[in-house]
Amino acid sequence: MPLIVQKFGGSSVATPEKILKAARRAIRAQQEGNQVVMVVSAMGDTTDDLLELAAQVNERPPAREMDMLLSTGEQISVALMAMAIHSLGNKAISLTGAQIGVKTDASYRKARIKSIETSRMRKLLDEGNIVIAAGFQGIDEDFNITTLGRGGSDTTAVALAAVLRADACEIYTDVDGVYTTDPRVVPEARRVSRIGYDEMLELASLGAGVMHSRSIEFGKKFDVPIHVRSSFTDQPGTMIVAEPERPDMAVSGAAITKDEARITVEGIPDVPGTSLEIFKRIADRNISVDMIVQNVGESGKADVSFTVPRNELDAALEAVREGVRIVGAAGITSDDSVAKVSVVGLGMARQTGVAERMFRALAAAGINIQMITTSEIKISVLVRRDEAQKALRIVHQEFELDKEPTTPIEPWTPKSSQSDAADVIARLQGINMEDLTIDDIQLDSKQSRVTISGVPDAPGIAAKVFEQVAAGGVFVDMIVQSHPTSSGEATLSFTVPDEQLVKSVEVAKQVAKSLACKEVTSSPAIAKLSVSGVGLRTHTGVAIRMFKALSDAGINLEMINTSEVRVNVVVDGAAGERGMKQLQQAFSDVMR
Numbered sequence: 001m002p003l004i005v006q007k008f009g010g011s012s013v014a015t016p017e018k019i020l021k022a023a024r025r026a027i028r029a030q031q032e033g034n035q036v037v038m039v040v041s042a043m044g045d046t047t048d049d050l051l052e053l054a055a056q057v058n059e060r061p062p063a064r065e066m067d068m069l070l071s072t073g074e075q076i077s078v079a080l081m082a083m084a085i086h087s088l089g090n091k092a093i094s095l096t097g098a099q100i101g102v103k104t105d106a107s108y109r110k111a112r113i114k115s116i117e118t119s120r121m122r123k124l125l126d127e128g129n130i131v132i133a134a135g136f137q138g139i140d141e142d143f144n145i146t147t148l149g150r151g152g153s154d155t156t157a158v159a160l161a162a163v164l165r166a167d168a169c170e171i172y173t174d175v176d177g178v179y180t181t182d183p184r185v186v187p188e189a190r191r192v193s194r195i196g197y198d199e200m201l202e203l204a205s206l207g208a209g210v211m212h213s214r215s216i217e218f219g220k221k222f223d224v225p226i227h228v229r230s231s232f233t234d235q236p237g238t239m240i241v242a243e244p245e246r247p248d249m250a251v252s253g254a255a256i257t258k259d260e261a262r263i264t265v266e267g268i269p270d271v272p273g274t275s276l277e278i279f280k281r282i283a284d285r286n287i288s289v290d291m292i293v294q295n296v297g298e299s300g301k302a303d304v305s306f307t308v309p310r311n312e313l314d315a316a317l318e319a320v321r322e323g324v325r326i327v328g329a330a331g332i333t334s335d336d337s338v339a340k341v342s343v344v345g346l347g348m349a350r351q352t353g354v355a356e357r358m359f360r361a362l363a364a365a366g367i368n369i370q371m372i373t374t375s376e377i378k379i380s381v382l383v384r385r386d387e388a389q390k391a392l393r394i395v396h397q398e399f400e401l402d403k404e405p406t407t408p409i410e411p412w413t414p415k416s417s418q419s420d421a422a423d424v425i426a427r428l429q430g431i432n433m434e435d436l437t438i439d440d441i442q443l444d445s446k447q448s449r450v451t452i453s454g455v456p457d458a459p460g461i462a463a464k465v466f467e468q469v470a471a472g473g474v475f476v477d478m479i480v481q482s483h484p485t486s487s488g489e490a491t492l493s494f495t496v497p498d499e500q501l502v503k504s505v506e507v508a509k510q511v512a513k514s515l516a517c518k519e520v521t522s523s524p525a526i527a528k529l530s531v532s533g534v535g536l537r538t539h540t541g542v543a544i545r546m547f548k549a550l551s552d553a554g555i556n557l558e559m560i561n562t563s564e565v566r567v568n569v570v571v572d573g574a575a576g577e578r579g580m581k582q583l584q585q586a587f588s589d590v591m592r
């Protein structure tokens with residue numbers, strides 16, 4: 001019999017009427033011939049109210065007791081849900097995290113799921129019950145109650161769907177699906193019928209807050225199709241699956257991260273280990289770093305720029321100053337009035353000219369790009385905060401994200417879960433479900449780097465450069481533009497296939513001349529090392545582990561970029577093989 005997991009968020013169980021409505025939906029699914037597991041969140045704002053209550057008796061409540069308290073929110077809603085189903089004449093039984101056997105680690109308030117027992121749920125389902133599981137909670141080895149972090153019921157739902165090999169995992173919420181961007185900022189945003197796990201992970205990390213990131217990581221890791229839909233209607237919402245609705249489209253979504261701050265460290269020695277000294281201190285403070293851009297330095301010095309959440313700027317600066325005391329630097333600058341605009345799409349990995357198109361659209365609107373980083377499926381630019389919303393609207397329009405696809409969308413069809421079941425079970429054996437997993441470590445030695453230095457800090461420069469480069473038929477892979485230094489000049493580096501290096505340098509020289517840049521340098525012998533997997537962001541420290549492994553081997557980093565699913569670094573070509581071995585060793589414990 002098919003099995004479906006239905007998750008109802010806080011707003012979908014906020015009142016007794018809504019609980020009854022959700023109950024009816026589950027009963028209907030059962031009557032249609034499914035076994036049904038419901039996962040429910042705490043009613044409405046219950047979790048917030050509990051947090052507030054705790055604050056009134058203790059400003060810094062012990063984490064263990066906090067989890068004891070917060071878990072009660074879900075315990076109330078599962079019990080009410082079971083009663084509601086009984087009142088409608090059907091069989092149901094509610095279970096807490098502990099009763100299901102959701103085993104987690106012992107990190108209160110952000111516990112990670114290790115394993116889930118399925119036998120009791122199976123038995124209850126076979127007896128005709130609707131099983132109602134409390135979301136967001138589990139127990140550690142010593143039977144202490146733990147919670148999974150705010151919004152964690154999504155993660156419970158997808159994890160249950162994974163271990164039960166459910167045919168569907170439906171997430172009922174107060175929005176009707178995933179949009180191309182935030183409809184409050186861009187009213188023409190469109191709901192997509194389907195989006196890829198990787199795209200959703202990138203968008204979620206950019207603050208497109210439809211779902212708990214960790215739930216999408218589960219989806220990806222265990223092939224769970226996730227259906228995000230409205231609890232108010234029967235309309236289908238958005239499927240989160242491996243492939244988007246239009247794999248041929250370069251971009252599937254766009255986002256802004258408004259509250260960013262930029263830090264630049266100028267004139268640090270360009271030797272192995274400098275980035276590590278700085279970033280490990282930031283990681284120690286649990287601050288997430290994004291858009292790391294490092295310049296290939298002149299005269300043995302490098303500049304490194306990156307962004308941090310605006311409210312963590314002070315703490316990050318403190319960490320940077322500590323690091324700089326050890327490695328030395330010419331200066332530190334920062335700016336807390338910036339925002340990041342990103343476009344995401346699995347399709348861009350297979351197309352050329354996507355970045356150029358974005359830069360051109362922004363240039364036409366006179367918006368200055370302060371920094372650029374690109375990865376396989378994401379392009380991010382840093383702009384002034386007061387121009388960010390406009391920038392978002394412009395790129396949304398440029399990539400026609402508002403338009404319904406004109407060519408027919410291939411309908412999504414579930415893979416036969418039977419064939420994959422064995423594979424998934426094998427993957428679940430002997431691992432903790434939420435551990436970091438690295439799928440792949442790659443070495444690409446077939447690329448070269450071109451760097452234009454002394455690039456003026458004005459709108460339209462990146463657009464012009466890549467327009468020319470594209471006109472020359474060059475396929476550009478990684479692009480990074482550093483933040484302009486105090487003298488008002490930036491450095492723009494990009495990688496191209498080896499055989500296109502001569503041509504690329506030619507084009508770069510022409511552009512550099514026409515734009516009054518300083519010089520063009522290039523390196524035919526670079527190696528790009530990439531580590532990809534699931535959990536790269538939520539397990540902070542993957543980039544650090546990578547930097548450390550390379551630094552220990554005396555390998556210098558020339559370019560860096562990070563995304564949710566991959567960290568790339570460019571190193572000297574001669575060090576490629578050695579770097580690869582070093583990384584394989586550093587990640588051997590988490591290779592899938």
Ligand code: ASP
Pocket residue numbers: 009010041042047048073135136149150151152153154
């Ligand atoms: N009730 C918890 C929260 O509000 C978990 C959830 O809703 O997913 O964060």
Ligand code: MG
Pocket residue numbers: 009010041042047151
């Ligand atoms: Mg909630």
